[in-house]
Amino acid sequence: MSDTATAPLLAVDHLTMRFGGLVAIDDVSFVAADRQITAIIGPNGAGKTTVFNCLTGFYQPTEGRLTLTHPRKGPFLLERMDGYRIPQEADVARTFQNIRLFSQMTVLENLIVAQHNRLMRASAFTLAGLVGLSRYTSAEKKAVEKARYWLDKVNLTDRADWDAGHLPYGAQRRLEIARAMCIDPVLLCLDEPAAGLNPRESHDLNRLLLSIRDEEGIGLLLIEHDMNVVMEISDHIVVLDYGRKISDGTPAEVRADPAVIRAYLGEEEDEELPPAVAEDLAAEKTHPERPGGEGA
C-alpha cells in the first residue's frame, strides 16, 4: 500500500457483506487517500457497487470497519451512521451507475437541493425563509452562486432552467457529478461515471475529475469499466474479483499483476489477446511473480 504517514481519508478494514448465503464482499481492506483518485475495478459481480452501498449507508456491512478521516472534522465510522448523516456530516457524496437525478426539478434546483442542510439551518427550519429574513436570502444567494459555479464547470449554464429529466444522457451524468460536488464532499464516490459516454464526453469527464481532484483537493473513489479512463486518471487501483481483493497498487503495478490478468481473461493464455494485454503478459514473464496476489 502506498500511503502517507497520517490516517488516510478513507480506510476500509476487513469489510464483509453477506446476503444470506451469498458473500458479496469477503474481507476486503483498502485505503483511499486525500487528493487522489482511487479506482475500484473488477469483472461484473465482483462487489464493487456493494462496497459503495456500504460506504453510503445503503447496506449495513456484515463485518468490518469503514473509517473516514475528515480533514476538518476528524474521524467518522461510516458503518454506524444513518444514511442521510453520511453526506450531511461526514461529507461523502455519491453518484449512481443508473443516473438518479431529481428529474422533475430544474437543473439549478437539483444543485440547490444538494445544499439543503446549510439552507435549512440558515432558514431556521423554514420559518425565516417564509418571512424572507436577510440571513436566509444571503444563504440562498450563496447556494445559487455555488450552483452556478458547478454549472459552469460542467457546461450546463445555458440549460439551468431545463427539467433535469429532459437533458441528454451525457449532460445528466455531468449534472449528477455537479450535484454531488454541491454537497461539498471530502470524498466523492462515482459509480461508473463514464458508462454510456462517447469518447469525447469521456475525455471531458477525465478532465473534470482531474480538476476536481486538483482544485477541490478532495479524494475520489471511482468504479469504472472503461480501462482508458481508469488507467489515465487513477492514482491508485483496487481490483476485486468474486468479492475479494486480488490486487492493489498503481495503475502500472495493477496492469502487470498476473492475478488481475487471470481474473479478466481466465486461466489459459489466449492467442487473440488485445495488444496491450499481450505486452503486459510479456512483461510479466520478465518479472517474477508479484506479491499481493490472491486473497489479499
Added chain:
Amino acid sequence: MEYFVQQLINGLTLGAIYGLIAIGYTMVYGIIGMINFAHGEIFMIGAFTSLLTFLVLGAAGISWVPLALFLALAITMLLTPIYGWTLERVAYRPLRGSPRLAALITAIGMSIFLQNYVQLLQGARNKPMQPIIRGGFELMREGDFVVLLSYLQIFIILLTVGLMIVFTLIIHRTALGRAQRACEQDRGMAALVGINVDRTISLTFVMGAALASVAGFIFLINYGVIDFFIGFLAGIKAFTAAVLGGIGSLPGAMLGGFLIGLIEAFWSGYFTVEYKDVAAFGILVLVLIFRPTGLLGKPDIEKV
C-alpha cells in the same frame, strides 16, 4: 340568478374546507405514496381543539372577536399537528417499506381509533357553538330572497386562499419544500444529498395536519355544530377532491376542493339535498374512469 350567486358563495365556503383537507391527502400521497385515511379524523380533532380553545378563551374572558379568532386559530394549528406527527410516528413509520396494503389498512384502523378516542373523551352528542362572526353584506335582493355574503364567509375564503398561498410558497421557495419535492421523487437519493428523509416526512404530516385543523376550525365557526363523526364524510369528500384535482398535485387539491364544494352546493340547490353525496362521489367515479390522473395530475411516465 340570485339563487345561483348564493349557491356559489356557499359552495366556495364548503370548497375551502374540502380544499384544505385535500392538501394534506395530496402531500402525504406525494411523499410516501399512501392514502392517509385517518386524515379526516385530524380535521375532526382540529374542530374539537378549536371548540375547546374557544371555551377556554371564553372562560378566560377574552371576548374581543378578532383576538379570540386569532388565538383559537393559532392554538388549533399548534396543537392538532401533534396528532398528525404522532400518527405518522406511531402507525406509519414502522410500516415504511412494507406493502401498501398494510399502510392503507393501518390508516383505516387509525381512523376508527381516533374517532372512538374522541367519542370516549368528548361524548357522542353534538357539540354546538354560538356563532362568533355575525352579519354580512346584502349583495342582491329579489322579493323575499336575499343574497347574503356574510363576514364569516369572507373571512373563511380569505383565510383559505391566504394559507394556500403560504403553503405553495413553502413548497416552491424554501429548503423544506425542495426537500419534500426531492423525497417525493427519490427518497434514497434525497438521503444521499443529506436530506433527513424521516424528518421531512414527519414535517409533511405536520403541515397537512395544520391545514386540516384550519378546516376543522372553519367547519366549527361556519356550521356551529360538530361531533366525533364529522371527519369521516369530510375526509372522504376531500379525498375525492384530491383525486379530482390529481392526487399528488398541490394546486390540483385546491382546485378539486373548490370544485367538489361547488358541485355539492349546486346539486343541493337545484336538485336534491339528499343526493348531494351521490353527486360528489359520482364525480369521483367519472374521474377515475375517464381521467385517472385527475385534472392537474401528471401522468406517470413509464420508463422503458
